[in-house]
Amino acid sequence: MPSLRELQxxxxxxxxxxxxxxxRGLVIGGEFAPEARLAIYRNNLYISLREALASVYPVVEQLxxxxxxxxxxxxxxxxxxxxxxxxxxxxxxxxxxxxxxxxAAGLPYLPDTARVEWAWHHAFHAAEAPAFEPARLAGLAxxxxxxxxxxxxxxxxIIASDWPVGRIWAAHQPDGPAIDSLRLEAGGESVLVQRRGxxxxxxxxxxxxxxxxxxxxxxxxLETATGSAxxxxxxxxxxxxxxxxxxxxxxxxxxxxxxxxGTSPH
Amino acid sequence: MTAAASQPTPDPIPARAGxxxxxxxxxxxxxxxxxxxxxxxxxxxxxxxxxxxxxxxxALRGHYxxxxxxxxxxxxxxxxxxxxxxxxxxxxxxxxxxxxxSEHLSWGSIGGVHHNDLxxxxxxxxxxxxxxxxxxxxxxxxxxxxxxxxxxxxxxxRHSTIPEWEFLAEVARRTGCGLxxxxxxxxxxxxxxxxxxxxxxxxxxxxxVGEIHLAGHTVKRHPxxxxxxxxxxxxxxxxxxxxxxxxxxxxxxxxxLIEWDTRIPPLATLLDEAGRAEKIAERHxxxxx
Numbered sequence: 171m172p173s174l175r176e177l178q179x180x181x182x183x184x185x186x187x188x189x190x191x192x193x194r195g196l197v198i199g200g201e202f203a204p205e206a207r208l209a210i211y212r213n214n215l216y217i218s219l220r221e222a223l224a225s226v227y228p229v230v231e232q233l234x235x236x237x238x239x240x241x242x243x244x245x246x247x248x249x250x251x252x253x254x255x256x257x258x259x260x261x262x263x264x265x266x267x268x269x270x271x272x273x274a275a276g277l278p279y280l281p282d283t284a285r286v287e288w289a290w291h292h293a294f295h296a297a298e299a300p301a302f303e304p305a306r307l308a309g310l311a312x313x314x315x316x317x318x319x320x321x322x323x324x325x326x327x328i329i330a331s332d333w334p335v336g337r338i339w340a341a342h343q344p345d346g347p348a349i350d351s352l353r354l355e356a357g358g359e360s361v362l363v364q365r366r367g368x369x370x371x372x373x374x375x376x377x378x379x380x381x382x383x384x385x386x387x388x389x390x391x392l393e394t395a396t397g398s399a400x401x402x403x404x405x406x407x408x409x410x411x412x413x414x415x416x417x418x419x420x421x422x423x424x425x426x427x428x429x430x431x432g433t434s435p436h
Numbered sequence: 437m438t439a440a441a442s443q444p445t446p447d448p449i450p451a452r453a454g455x456x457x458x459x460x461x462x463x464x465x466x467x468x469x470x471x472x473x474x475x476x477x478x479x480x481x482x483x484x485x486x487x488x489x490x491x492x493x494x495a496l497r498g499h500y501x502x503x504x505x506x507x508x509x510x511x512x513x514x515x516x517x518x519x520x521x522x523x524x525x526x527x528x529x530x531x532x533x534x535x536x537x538s539e540h541l542s543w544g545s546i547g548g549v550h551h552n553d554l555x556x557x558x559x560x561x562x563x564x565x566x567x568x569x570x571x572x573x574x575x576x577x578x579x580x581x582x583x584x585x586x587x588x589x590x591x592x593x594r595h596s597t598i599p600e601w602e603f604l605a606e607v608a609r610r611t612g613c614g615l616x617x618x619x620x621x622x623x624x625x626x627x628x629x630x631x632x633x634x635x636x637x638x639x640x641x642x643x644x645v646g647e648i649h650l651a652g653h654t655v656k657r658h659p660x661x662x663x664x665x666x667x668x669x670x671x672x673x674x675x676x677x678x679x680x681x682x683x684x685x686x687x688x689x690x691x692x693l694i695e696w697d698t699r700i701p702p703l704a705t706l707l708d709e710a711g712r713a714e715k716i717a718e719r720h721x722x723x724x725x
Contacts, residue, residue, distance in 0.1 A: 174563050206660075215551050252550040256481075293487075324486075
């Protein structure tokens with residue numbers, strides 16, 4: 171008689187992998203063979219986890235179609251199974267999986283599109299944070315502003331891509347622009363993913379703004395970030411960019427020099 | 437069971453029909469605030485740090501009594517008890533003060549890999565000891581009595597020695613937990629395994645049943661025969677409504693949930709099913725008084 175642990179190990183192996191037969195000997199047959207009964211649990215496992223993936227990656231599913239997506243999910247699930255009793259973290263490895271999955275090799279924009287969708291999922295469930303308090307900078311001499319580091323809203327992610335991922339994402343939203351306006355050869359794009367209130371936004375960034383946010387997100391100072399932004403886009407307007415990201419709560423706090431770094435976004 | 441006296445008193449769940457709260461209905465419920473006894477959620481869907489799910493649950497909590505029906509605790513699993521999961525659950529309980537908190541007689545993970553499913557246990561003395569220990573640990577940690585739900589299943593293990601109904605009654609006796617009687621699950625398992633649903637109901641202690649679940653299932657026909665799949669994807673079937681009436685005769689009126697998790701219909705359909713459950717309960721009440 172197997173121990174409870176032996177039974178659970180055998181059951182899980184045969185349910186994950188149709189090629190195995192670890193558990194069928196432990197199961198009562200009757201009208202249906204033991205392997206047919208175990209197959210119901212296999213079916214439930216792969217369908218429910220595929221649906222969980224599809225709910226996080228609806229644009230990827232639209233891009234490749236239902237059958238191709240199902241095949242990707244079938245390959246992904248046993249390699250990166252759920253590790254928790256709740257499904258929030260399930261599917262985090264899907265973008266990296268797609269980047270290395272041979273059948274998707276002809277769709278090089280797919281992994282970055284998936285990264286945008288994972289960032290969307292993260293933003294949807296992220297904590298709220300109060301807006302920036304200008305009083306935080308009271309008493310700081312203006313000549314030291316360059317040493318400031320910023321704290322991002324917990325929902326923020328910045329994704330740089332060689333593909334127009336923001337436009338690909340937008341074209342596959344229910345109210346998005348027509349797909350025929352999408353040109354892959356238009357080049358790469360960086361996007362900001364962020365929740366404001368209850369709505370998650372995916373916004374394309376100008377070159378200077380993208381460089382500026384990326385440096386700040388990596389914990390760099392305002393001065394370093396601005397240097398990078400000007401190198402990427404000579405006409406970069408620091409004042410407008412700073413105001414915009416304070417106003418839209420991309421940045422929610424600043425840490426004055428000497429008080430340690432800010433916290434990086436997701 | 438030592439329920440912590442310092443805990444805030446939650447709104448009790450009335451002995452009426454309630455519905456499962458699902459994301460597509462958040463706004464509709466808030467705007468229309470239909471007459472329904474209570475709402476139930478899977479707490480795992482609210483394990484995030486913020487955003488719309490918690491926002492809407494907070495808003496709706498002000499209008500309806502709330503019940504928590506866990507699906508991820510995996511009490512039957514031989515992996516270590518997931519204390520991070522329990523902590524998250526405890527903090528949500530503190531915030532939303534649900535009237536009832538329930539989990540399943542099942543397991544779901546092994547070696548850290550989760551099936552995110554309610555998998556059947558072998559009904560052995562070893563499994564009984566293990567399951568009871570886990571329920572006791574969780575009740576102690578959460579500071580409240582849990583309800584444990586009877587599962588639906590598609591297979592039984594050869595070395596099981598205890599009928600499921602006796603196993604469940606023994607869990608209640610040993611741990612002091614309550615029971616969540618899923619009438620659809622009794623029906624589905626009775627059909628799939630050829631036992632008598634009446635035997636199941638008669639084995640359960642009347643005073644321990646704190647909640648009833650009703651849901652739809654699908655009949656799958658194969659050359660070998662039929663198997664019932666508990667997919668929570670449709671209306672409650674007629675035989676399950678009949679079994680519900682028999683359940684009321686034995687257990688009296690209890691909080692009764694309409695569960696619907698896949699192919700989620702418009703809110704009106706759920707409310708219609710809840711209305712039907714109320715009517716059956718009222719008719720039963722009229723007969724016995």
